Amino acid sequence: MSFQELGSGKTSGESSQVNFLSEKKAIATVLSADSVESGPTFDARxxxxxxxxxxxNIVPFLSLLYLLSFLDRTNIGNARLDTLENDLGMQGLDYNVALAVFFPWYVAAEIPSNIMMKRTSPSLWLAIIMFGWGLCMTLMGLVKNYTGLLIARMALGLCEGGLFPGVTWYITLWYRRHECGLRMAIFFSAATLAGAFGGLLARGITEMRGLGGLRGWAWIFILEGILTIFVAGIAKWVIHDSPETATFLTEEERTEVKSRLKQDRTSLADEYASQYLWDALKDWKIYVHMLITIGIYTPLYSISLFLPTIVKAMGYTNEKSQLMSVPPYVAGCIATIAGGWAADRAKQRGLFMIGFCFTAIIGFVMLISTDLPGVQYVGTFLTVCGIYPNVPMGVAWNGNNIGGSTKRAVGIAMHVGFGNLGGVIAGFAYRSAEGPRYFAGHGLLIATTTMSMFLSLFMHLYLRKENERRDAIWREQNLTIDSYTEDMKTAEREKGDNASFFRYTL
Structure with missing residues (x-):
C-alpha cells in the first residue's frame, strides 16, 4: 500500500476501482469528442x-410563452371594443399613442436581453422577464386614468422585449439551419392563435363587467396577466438550457445533437467576445434584413391591433367583430406552419417571403378598393396569411446567414428590434377619423409590404451570386467541402459568415 493510499484512507482495491472509473470516464470523454469530430452517426430513422x-420537449412550451406574450400586448385591441376609451377619458389620438409607446421600450430591451440570456441561462432569464410582463399586464387592469395606461404599456414593452429574439436564438442552439424555420414557424404561429383566442376570450371575459367593481376590459388584462404569472412560475423547470444539460436526452443523443450542430455550423466560433458584437453591427446584410422586417412588422402589428376595428367598420357589432376576427387568424396559423415546413424542405427562404408578401398585397388591395363587406373580409384572410408566415421565415433566413453564435444572437436582436419599431408606425396606421375605409392605413401597408418584397428579391439574388462566387474560388483551388479539413475551418472560425466555406441560405 502506497503512502498516497494510506493518506487517503483507501485500500489498494478501492484505489484500483477509482482509477478504473477515472479511466473509463476519460475514455468515454475521448469517444464522445471523437464522435463529435467524426460527425453525426444516427441514420435517418x-x-x-x-x-x-x-x-x-422544446417547441410547445415556447409556443405557449409567445402566445401569452402576443395576447398580452395586443389584447388592448379587444379592450377598446369594451369601454376602455370612455372610462379612461381617451380621445383623439390617445388610443394610438397608447399602442405606440409600447414599442420603443420593447426594442430597447432586445439586444441587452439577448446578451443577458447568453450570459445567464435561457430558463432563468425567460422566467424572469415573463414574470415581469405578467405583473405589468395584471396591474394594467387596475389603472384609473390614461397616464396609468401609458406607464403600464411602457413597462410591458420593456419586459416583453427579450422573448422573441431570445427564443429565436435559443432554437438555433438545438437545430440545424434548415430545421429552424419550421420550429420558428410553429413558435410564431402562437401569435395567430393569440389573435384567435384573444377574440374568443375577450367576448367571454367582458361579460364579467361589474364583478368586483371592475369593467370588462379590466378583467381582460387581469385574468390574462395572472395566467402569464402562473406559467412564469413553472418556466424555470420546463425550459432546457442546452443540449449538454437537457435531461430528456441520453448521453448518446447529446453527442449526436452536438455533432449535427458542429457539422452544420462549420466550426465557427461560439464563445462570447465583443469582437463578434461589432461584427454584427458592421454587417450591411443585417441592415437590409432590418428594413425587410420593419416592412413586415408594420402590417403585422396593424392587423393584430386593429383587425377587430377593421371588421367592425364593415358594419358589424362589437361582439360580432370580435368573433369574426377569429377565422382569419386560424387560416394564418395554418399558413405560417405550412410555409415554415415547405421552406425547410426546399431549403429556401427568400422566394417564399416574396410569395407571401405578394399574397398580403392582394389582400390589402381588396380592403382598399371596395366597400363590399364580403370582399373586404376575404381580404383580411389574405393579409393575415401573407404577413404572419413572413415573420418567422424572415428571422430564420437572417439567422441562417449569420455565422457564429454571438454574432447571430446580436444580429437577430437587431433584426427583431428594428422590425418592432414598425409597431410605432402601426399604432397610427388606422385612425378613427379615417374610418370606415381607412385609405391611408391600407395604402401605408401596401407600401411597406411592397418594399419588403423587393428587398427580399434583392437579397435572394445577391446571396445566390455570392455563393456562386465562393464556389468558383474553390473550383480554382480544387477544393470541395469534403477536402476542406477541420484545421482549415478552424483557421477561419472567427470570420463568421465571411469564412470561405460558409454558404448562404437563399
Whole structure:
C-alpha cells in the first residue's frame, strides 16, 4: 500500500476501482469528442426520432410563452371594443399613442436581453422577464386614468422585449439551419392563435363587467396577466438550457445533437467576445434584413391591433367583430406552419417571403378598393396569411446567414428590434377619423409590404451570386467541402459568415 493510499484512507482495491472509473470516464470523454469530430452517426430513422423528441420537449412550451406574450400586448385591441376609451377619458389620438409607446421600450430591451440570456441561462432569464410582463399586464387592469395606461404599456414593452429574439436564438442552439424555420414557424404561429383566442376570450371575459367593481376590459388584462404569472412560475423547470444539460436526452443523443450542430455550423466560433458584437453591427446584410422586417412588422402589428376595428367598420357589432376576427387568424396559423415546413424542405427562404408578401398585397388591395363587406373580409384572410408566415421565415433566413453564435444572437436582436419599431408606425396606421375605409392605413401597408418584397428579391439574388462566387474560388483551388479539413475551418472560425466555406441560405 502506497503512502498516497494510506493518506487517503483507501485500500489498494478501492484505489484500483477509482482509477478504473477515472479511466473509463476519460475514455468515454475521448469517444464522445471523437464522435463529435467524426460527425453525426444516427441514420435517418433515429435522426427523425431525435428531432421529434426535441420538438415535443422544446417547441410547445415556447409556443405557449409567445402566445401569452402576443395576447398580452395586443389584447388592448379587444379592450377598446369594451369601454376602455370612455372610462379612461381617451380621445383623439390617445388610443394610438397608447399602442405606440409600447414599442420603443420593447426594442430597447432586445439586444441587452439577448446578451443577458447568453450570459445567464435561457430558463432563468425567460422566467424572469415573463414574470415581469405578467405583473405589468395584471396591474394594467387596475389603472384609473390614461397616464396609468401609458406607464403600464411602457413597462410591458420593456419586459416583453427579450422573448422573441431570445427564443429565436435559443432554437438555433438545438437545430440545424434548415430545421429552424419550421420550429420558428410553429413558435410564431402562437401569435395567430393569440389573435384567435384573444377574440374568443375577450367576448367571454367582458361579460364579467361589474364583478368586483371592475369593467370588462379590466378583467381582460387581469385574468390574462395572472395566467402569464402562473406559467412564469413553472418556466424555470420546463425550459432546457442546452443540449449538454437537457435531461430528456441520453448521453448518446447529446453527442449526436452536438455533432449535427458542429457539422452544420462549420466550426465557427461560439464563445462570447465583443469582437463578434461589432461584427454584427458592421454587417450591411443585417441592415437590409432590418428594413425587410420593419416592412413586415408594420402590417403585422396593424392587423393584430386593429383587425377587430377593421371588421367592425364593415358594419358589424362589437361582439360580432370580435368573433369574426377569429377565422382569419386560424387560416394564418395554418399558413405560417405550412410555409415554415415547405421552406425547410426546399431549403429556401427568400422566394417564399416574396410569395407571401405578394399574397398580403392582394389582400390589402381588396380592403382598399371596395366597400363590399364580403370582399373586404376575404381580404383580411389574405393579409393575415401573407404577413404572419413572413415573420418567422424572415428571422430564420437572417439567422441562417449569420455565422457564429454571438454574432447571430446580436444580429437577430437587431433584426427583431428594428422590425418592432414598425409597431410605432402601426399604432397610427388606422385612425378613427379615417374610418370606415381607412385609405391611408391600407395604402401605408401596401407600401411597406411592397418594399419588403423587393428587398427580399434583392437579397435572394445577391446571396445566390455570392455563393456562386465562393464556389468558383474553390473550383480554382480544387477544393470541395469534403477536402476542406477541420484545421482549415478552424483557421477561419472567427470570420463568421465571411469564412470561405460558409454558404448562404437563399
Amino acid at each position: 433515429r435522426t427523425g426520432q431525435l428531432l421529434r423528441k426535441m420538438d415535443w
